[in-house]
Amino acid sequence: xAVIRDKMPAFQLFQPASTEEALGVLDQYGADAWxxxxxxxxxxxxxxxVKKPAAVVDLGGVSELxxxxxxxxxxxxxxxxxxxxxxxxxEVSEQFSMLADSASQAASPQIQNQGTLGGNVxxxxxxxxxxxxxxxxxxxxxxxxxxTPTAMNREHAILGASRCVAxxxxxxxxxxVALDAEMVVRNSTGERVIPAQDFFIGPAVDIMRMTALQPGxxxxxxxxxxxxxNTRFYFEKARDRAVWxxxxxxxxxxxxxxxxxxxxxxxxxxxxxxxxxxxxxxxDAVRGRQVGQAVAMEAGELAINGVRPLRHNAYKVTLLRNxxxxxxxxxxx
Amino acid sequence: xxxxxxxxxxxxxxxxxxxxxxxIKGVIATGASVSASNYVLRNGHGVALxxxxxxxxRLVTLNVxxxxxxxxxxxxxxxxxxxxxxxxxxxxxxxxxxxxxxACTVLVDGVPxxxxxxxxxxxRGREVQTIEGLEGADGTLHPVQQAVVDLQGFQCAFxxxxxxxxxxxxxxxxxxxxxxECAHHLAGNICRCIDYNKILNVxxxxxxxxxxxxxx
Numbered sequence: 001x002a003v004i005r006d007k008m009p010a011f012q013l014f015q016p017a018s019t020e021e022a023l024g025v026l027d028q029y030g031a032d033a034w035x036x037x038x039x040x041x042x043x044x045x046x047x048x049x050v051k052k053p054a055a056v057v058d059l060g061g062v063s064e065l066x067x068x069x070x071x072x073x074x075x076x077x078x079x080x081x082x083x084x085x086x087x088x089x090x091e092v093s094e095q096f097s098m099l100a101d102s103a104s105q106a107a108s109p110q111i112q113n114q115g116t117l118g119g120n121v122x123x124x125x126x127x128x129x130x131x132x133x134x135x136x137x138x139x140x141x142x143x144x145x146x147x148t149p150t151a152m153n154r155e156h157a158i159l160g161a162s163r164c165v166a167x168x169x170x171x172x173x174x175x176x177v178a179l180d181a182e183m184v185v186r187n188s189t190g191e192r193v194i195p196a197q198d199f200f201i202g203p204a205v206d207i208m209r210m211t212a213l214q215p216g217x218x219x220x221x222x223x224x225x226x227x228x229x230n231t232r233f234y235f236e237k238a239r240d241r242a243v244w245x246x247x248x249x250x251x252x253x254x255x256x257x258x259x260x261x262x263x264x265x266x267x268x269x270x271x272x273x274x275x276x277x278x279x280x281x282x283x284d285a286v287r288g289r290q291v292g293q294a295v296a297m298e299a300g301e302l303a304i305n306g307v308r309p310l311r312h313n314a315y316k317v318t319l320l321r322n323x324x325x326x327x328x329x330x331x332x333x
Numbered sequence: 334x335x336x337x338x339x340x341x342x343x344x345x346x347x348x349x350x351x352x353x354x355x356x357i358k359g360v361i362a363t364g365a366s367v368s369a370s371n372y373v374l375r376n377g378h379g380v381a382l383x384x385x386x387x388x389x390x391r392l393v394t395l396n397v398x399x400x401x402x403x404x405x406x407x408x409x410x411x412x413x414x415x416x417x418x419x420x421x422x423x424x425x426x427x428x429x430x431x432x433x434x435x436a437c438t439v440l441v442d443g444v445p446x447x448x449x450x451x452x453x454x455x456x457r458g459r460e461v462q463t464i465e466g467l468e469g470a471d472g473t474l475h476p477v478q479q480a481v482v483d484l485q486g487f488q489c490a491f492x493x494x495x496x497x498x499x500x501x502x503x504x505x506x507x508x509x510x511x512x513x514e515c516a517h518h519l520a521g522n523i524c525r526c527i528d529y530n531k532i533l534n535v536x537x538x539x540x541x542x543x544x545x546x547x548x549x
Contacts, residue, residue, distance in 0.1 A: 007411075007430055008409040008410070008411060008414075009409065010407070010408070010409055011408060011409050012388065012408060013388070013389045013408035013409070013452070013454055014386075014387040014388055014389070015387050015389055015454060015455075016386065016387035017387065021386050021387050022387070024386065025386070025387060039450055039451065039452070039455075040432055040450060043411075043431075043432070043450050044431060046409075047430070047431070056408075056409075057387075058452070058454070058455060060455050061387075084444070107521075108432075108435070108520055108521030109445070109499075109517075109518060109520055109521045110432070110435065110438060110445050110446055110447050110499070110521040111432060111447070111521065113444045113445060113446055114446050114447070114450070114451065242520070243520040243521065244433060244521075
């Protein structure tokens with residue numbers, strides 16, 4: 001007899017045709033609703049029965065959410081644009097090649113074909129204790145299993161932890177913070193625009209969420225101002241395998257350089273903290289100075305100021321220092 | 334009841350001398366209808382799901398390999414499940430069921446996707462192509478299939494349908510691909526026999542056949 005592998009639990013599926021309709025369903029179901037983008041983060045949660053939404057709202061039918069278009073002040077990318085769309089869009093490649101670069105290093109080609117930019121920035125952490133359904137702080141419990149003497153925490157945070165030591169695994173998130181992007185969020189009461197830097201939140205702000213999105217919210221688009229278009233970009237991702245893997249650490253920087261002098265720079269890393277971290281002290285140290293080995297080294301040392309490695313992830317300290325150093329030196333160095 | 338049906342199917346197939354594969358598919362088709370009713374009963378909401386705006390119907394039409402297929406699809410059903418257990422298209426394999434191996438790769442509007450991680454409802458109105466849809470009406474093999482046959486590209490071949498579908502996308506998009514580009518394009522598929530060298534030979538040969546104007 002054929003065996004049907006019923007990995008996916010039952011839920012009610014909604015495929016609204018407009019954002020308004022989607023918001024209506026989200027309001028009706030509240031915290032029991034789940035917003036579905038590409039589904040690559042979603043299905044693991046559901047198949048494992050760790051998250052059990054009653055209603056899944058698939059935004060795939062809302063065409064307005066997947067558009068990429070230029071506005072007066074910058075480029076607006078619909079949250080439902082796939083990573084493939086982002087990688088192949090001429091204007092993204094011309095103006096913000098770093099975004100296309102980071103998207104092309106996320107997961108695998110098939111996942112890039114299906115996964116969305118909104119999903120990539122909105123994805124949950126990969127901490128296996130949390131994802132396996134342990135009742136940790138992030139799941140509403142009273143302990144962090146990754147921060148015990150015997151915990152396996154090679155992939156966890158060295159910065160910004162507060163009780164929970166999970167990291168944000170997104171490759172595009174640090175790029176968007178470096179490019180000073182804005183996240184456009186809608187719910188039934190209206191629209192709000194959140195700077196990317198504030199969109200990603202740490203456990204000190206809310207231990208159960210990675211982003212500012214609340215139940216009933218939909219991330220509709222991401223706006224990238226022209227401010228940092230075509231500046232000197234640097235993106236590097238360190239990971240165990242060349243495909244599929246999440247970053248052990250990644251770094252994204254955008255720098256305005258004239259005659260070898262750094263006029264302005266933004267340096268952001270992910271995979272080392274519960275949110276993409278911007279290194280303000282390193283940026284300050286570099287600004288106004290000639291690009292070179294010494295200044296890059298100084299930036300790297302400033303970036304690791306205040307790190308608190310766990311038992312198995314001290315390697316991330318050197319990794320982060322060197323990534324930041326390289327991001328200041330640039331790809332040519 | 335299931336046992337009775339099982340016996341009947343078996344008797345018929347033995348009489349008609351049907352192939353093993355055809356027999357298995359027949360059993361699957363019988364099983365699907367029985368098991369599908371289990372899902373309905375297990376679903377607390379029953380069949381009469383709320384008629385809120387955007388709520389999905391279960392009876393849908395999917396465009397698979399150029400054919401319009403009417404099929405009863407549960408809201409939570411993945412495309413891989415529908416293809417294999419409802420439509421009998423068992424060429425698509427389920428490996429990890431987690432978007433981590435690529436065995437279930439099919440083309441959706443010509444783009445390779447993991448069918449284990451796509452809901453069947455998400456491909457309504459779109460063109461799905463599986464390995465069963467590659468062969469021409471006259472039995473001519475697709476250049477990729479021909480390359481696999483010519484070079485004996487796979488060992489156990491469980492991963493093959495996924496690789497082949499991904500290679501079809503490759504030959505459509507970039508038949509001039511270098512070996513490195515082939516490897517990059519096929520990075521989302523895993524072969525546990527570690528047969529990658531031969532698989533890349535196949536990819537290059539398939540590109541060559543496509544460049545030489547073989548039907549695709």
